[in-house]
Amino acid sequence: MEEANSLISPDQTWILWAFLVGWAAISIVLENKYSWASKISGAIIALLGALLLANFQVIPLESPVYDAVWSYIVPLSIPLLLFSSNIVKIWKESGRLLIIFLISSIGTVAGTVAAFAIFKDLIPNLHLIGAMLSASYTGGGVNFAAMASRFEVPGEIVSYTVVADNLLMAVYILILITIPAIGIFRKNFNTPHIDEIEQNTGSDTNQAASYWKRKDVSLSDIAMAVGTSFAIVAASFTLSDFFAEIIPDDANVFLTILRGIIGDNYLMLTTLTLLLVTMFPKYFDNINGAQEIGTFLIYIFFVVIGVPASVVLIIQNAPLIFFFAAVIVLINMIISFTFGKLFKFSLEEIILTSNANIGGPTTAAAMAISRGWVKLVGPILIVGTLGYIIGNYIGVGLHSLFLSMM
Structure with a gap:
């Protein structure tokens, strides 16, 4: 990209770091303090400021x-965002919710494949966009970031994909919030949590304030979280580079697939973190603050992806990507609600698992809190973190499939 003269030069390192980290912090504060910023989302505030x-x-x-x-x-x-992803714990504590979550994930895959078939001749680099969105619509922003980095997606593509995605998220969340008030859904689905709230109108409604309280985080927590993350990244990238070097990429199908899994930096990082969390659950359970640190780092990423965005390109490309993403979300919802009804899941469970897929576990938990479905907050957070694990595999797998379809 041709560099134009700017007020701050590329080599003014400390000023640029101050902007990236500072604007990420401001975006988070605005999102948590003001309702208008929450509706826009901190991610889009971070991106737009840089843009x-x-x-x-x-x-x-x-x-x-x-x-x-x-x-x-x-x-x-x-790794910081995967520290709470103990697969054994997810199954033991939230096995029922896990089933509908996985069904919803299948909806994301089916939706992405269908959307790619529809738009592949209309949107350039759709194999990259499809990989990022399929991973993100299974896990969350961390998976989007991983795919963008894994496939070295150009900044312009990342930026207008995020813009389209955030616009769709606003519409999608509004629809999910509205569904429980629609008679046809109340008539055809069980709604135990909604019924309980309606029968208990005198209960405390300020559940968000009581749930999102400050955590007890010590210096040793921060030290273990950051130190462990550095160690895992170092080990993962070293191992993946080693396997990519010794395994030929054109010997046979089996070795090619094996190389693609264990020779990929981000898949190795996901796999190794998952194994360690499952093997040493007490160690990772005792680390507070990892989720918060990891989320803050992702917000710095959101600032960076707004930097190379051309407003003209966003206007030209974001509308089509919006409809591409909308097809994914629509099919996810159709499959989630159809099979949710078939297997007798409650309306609240279906809404939250679809939300956890498309928006991530934190947005699903926030919705559960705002609606008063407090018994589902913990389970949806636990199950939703599974999306962080499988999202990267889905993104990489679909990328390969899309290349074969082009």
């Missing part, structure tokens, strides 16, 4: 600082 400053030539379009975020910040965030 505006870049397009008005305040900050440079390229810098080694941005490269450092892709190379170090994104990989470090992945």
Whole structure:
């Protein structure tokens, strides 16, 4: 990309780091403090701030600082967000919810394949966009970041995909919130949590304030979270590079697939973290604050992806990507509600698992809290973290499938 003169030069490292980290912090504070910012989402605030400053030539379009975020910040965030993803614990504590979550994940895969078949001749680089969105619509922003980094997706594509995605999320969440008030859904689905609230109108309605309280985080928690994440990333990338070097990529189908799994940095990172969390659950359970640190790092990533965004390209490309993503979400919802009804899941369980797939576990938990479905908050957080694990595998797998369909 051709670099235009900007007020802040690419080599003013500390000023650029101050902007990236500072604006990420401001985006989070705004999202948590003001209702208007919450509706927009902190992610889009982070992206738009960088987009505006870049397009008005305040900050440079390229810098080694941005490269450092892709190379170090994104990989470090992945283990931190997976520390609570004990697959054994997920099954024991939320086995029933896990079933409908996996069904919803199948809906995401089916929706992405169908959407790709429809739009592949209309949207350039759709195999990259499909990989990012399928991973994100199974897990969350961390999977989107992993796929963007894994396939070295150009900044412009990442930016207008995020814009389209966030616009769709606003519509999608509004629909999910509205569904329980629609008579046909109340008539055809069980609604035990809604019924309980309606029978208990005198209960405390300020559940969000009581749930989202400060955690007890010590210096040793921060040290163990960050230190462990660094160690896991180092081990994962070293191992994946080693296997990619010794396994030929064109010997036979089996070795090619094996190389693609254990020779891939991000799949190795996901797999190794999952194994360690499952093998040493007490160690990871005793680390507080990892989720918060990992989320903050992802917000820095959101700032960076807004930097190279061209407003003209966003206007030209985001609308079609919006409809591509809408097809994925629509099919996810159709499959989730159809099989949810068939297997007698409650309306609340179906809504939250679809939300956990498309929006991530934190948005699903936030919806459960806001609606007063407090008994489902913990389970949906636990089950939703499974999406962080399988999202990267789905994104990489579909990317390969899409290349064969082009």
